[in-house]
Amino acid sequence: MRIVDLSSPVDASGHEPDPVVHEVLTPRQGAVHMSTEMREHFGIEFDPDELPEGEFLSLDRLTLTSHTGTHVDAPSHYGSRAHYGDGVPRHIDRMPLEWFIGPGLVLDVTGQGTGAVDASHLDKEFERIGRVPDPGDIVLLHTGADAWAGTRRYFTDFTGLDGTAVHRLLDLGVKVIGTDAFSLDAPFGDIIARYRATGDRSVLWPAHFAGREREYCQVERLAGLGSLPPYGFTFCCLPVKIADAGAGWARAVALFDE
Secondary structure (H helix, E strand, O other): OEEEEOEOOOOOOOOOOOOOEEEEEOHHHHHHHHHHHHHHHHOOOOOHHHOHHHOOOOEEEEEOOOOOOOEEEOHHHOOOOOOOOOOOOOOHHHOOHHHHEEEEEEEEOOOOOOEEEOHHHHHHHHHHHOOOOOOOOEEEEEOOHHHHOOOHHHHOOOEEEOHHHHHHHHHOOOOEEEEOOOOOOOOHHHHHHHHHHHOOHHHOOHHHHHHHHOOOEEEEOEOOHHHOOOOOOEEEOOEOOOOOOOEEEEOOEEEEOO
């Protein structure tokens, strides 16, 4: 089996609207910390210099949102009330894991500019690649935006899906839609500009708000989709089990049988 990594890193050195704070406790600092903890909490005296090379274990402390790096959005991210099931959107720790392992299907929207494509564009892509998604397929949107990851442009210049496109995929039985962009919706600036020009509320984050009407998940901030064929691989993106969270980080990969 060949494994292709499709994940973007959590990187404190890159630009983020919500900056990442990454503090590292070195193995030497870990030894001193351990010695202090043992004395204060257990009454045990231990000289850290007695450890091999005077080192214990390193420790990373991170401050970040659950939407940093490659992650899966749960239905509870889209709103506090759902218009399906019992009306209570599910958090990421309650989503079925089988949703996140399945046949992958890559749709190309590179060259479409900043904004959102509609269902007609997806239909043209289906015709171009000679395949329509089957129920349970995981559809991945190749925008090319991952080339700007770590910069301000990554958050302002990319292509998303409008409401018609999302519902077209959901009508076909798709439960998970992924993108290599910051969001499955168009960039914030584009959305607000179109809303101010038209007064049409349907342009306000339609891809996310569709999740209030129909249960589905998004995988955002993928990378490397341009290296994949349109289909013929298994996509896997198991989200971290964060209790009562609207999203969870994921290590997304494509699996090829060889």
